[in-house]
Amino acid sequence: MTKSAPVSARRDLADAPLLVAARGGTPRHTPVWFMRQAGRSLPEYRQLREGVPMLQACLTPELISEITLQPVRRHGVDAAILFSDIVLPLYAAGIGLDIVPGTGPVVSNPVRTAADVATLPSLDPAQVSPVADAVGLLVHELGRTPLIGFAGAPFTLASYLVEGGPSRNHERTKALMHSDPRTWHALLDKLASTTLEFLRLQVAAGVDAIQLFDSWAGALSQRDYREFVLPHSQRIFTGVAEMSDLPKIHFGVGTGELLGAMRAAGADVVGVDWRVPLDEAAARLHAAEPSWGAPVVQGNLDPAVLFAGWDAVEREVRRILGEGKAAGGHIFNLGHGVLPTTEPEVLTGIVELVHTASEQQ
Ligand code: CP3
DSSP, rough: SSSSOOOOOOOOOOOOOOHHHHOOOSSOOOOOOOTTSTTOOHHHHHHTTTTTHHHHHHHHHHHHHHHHHHHHHHHOOOEEEOSSTTTTTHHTTTTEEEEETTEEEEESOOOOSHHHHHOOOOGGGGGGOOOOOOHHHHHHHSSTOOOOEEEEEEEHHHHHHHHOOOOOOOOHHHHHHOOOHHHHHHHHHHHHHHHHHHHHHHHHHHHHHEEETTTTGGSSOOIIIIIIIIIHHHHHHHHHHHOOOOOOEESSSSSSTHHHHHHHHTTTTTEOOSSOOHHHHHHHHHHHHHOOOOOOEEEEOOGGGGGSHHHHHHHHHHHHHHHHHTEEEEEEESSSSHHHHHHHHHHHHHHHHHHHHHOOO
């Protein structure tokens, strides 16, 4: 297998700040992008989505492309993230689910038994071919801006499938994990295969980096994470590394106790939410595996601070840039996704501030 996608599909972005930082180099400024930058905080997004269900939008190449480009045009961020959703490959594979506005993914027939797992369909890449088409459109439109592809990690996807929807305590998920480890591992193995297929398709189509979202992994102890989750996420990172050298980012919320394990899964960059300062996160990552070199971190402005007025935002951005210097590289981001009622002007202001405050002389 070749180590990268066809040359025709891959742009040479060696000096793009996002990719330089992700590899531990010194970019000309600290790169910045926002999780959920494409979405409801933008009026132009709401207009485009009018009357189009979320999952339908995620399978329409022209819409995917346009929505992905909107925040790049408006904010001047250092990366585009593909407009899609972590549950899209499950839906495309034939699992009955919908994304309900204001709630999130809802699954018609929750997966709770060995028989449920055995009949779970796997993804045929042809079922998500519109995503590859959209990546093809985007690499032409984006110029020098890298495109981040993404997928959901097996634990977070399993939580939606087992609970049947969003969950505060993940009790059914944890019950399955602890009461029937064999079925649990069979489920995560299937989900890892689907996620890997989805990422392979994006990499082959030309994305420049990938992020694995394990948004709800922070609900687990490190012991349970290492036993029940890490091997499956590791298989995904290994599979991506076998086909390309692209930077790999691993993100979850409330994962301060899991940072070392999330890097051990095979990530080049570890996402950090706002609960752990970046210098502390870098120290934890280093302590977990001193021989791996200086860790690269992504984060970690609290998305709620964007409602506190510009003085507070500026103070926090400068603090985070300072703390990020303790790491081997820093990609500025929020600690979680942009909240829907965020004023877009605040996001634009943060991009300008991160760039000017971090510019290399
Ligand atoms: O970051 C981006 O801009 C790219 C797009 C993106 C979406 N979902 C679009 C979306 C990404 C990266 C995701 C990932 C995702 N989806 C995650 C992991 C990231 C995270 O936030 O932790 C999760 C857990 C999901 C599942 C999901 N999909 C939720 C919880 C919701 C919100 C439901 C709601 O209405 O409150 C969605 C829907 C969703 N995904 C929207 C968007 C733009 C809103 C749907 C709409 O506009 O109608």
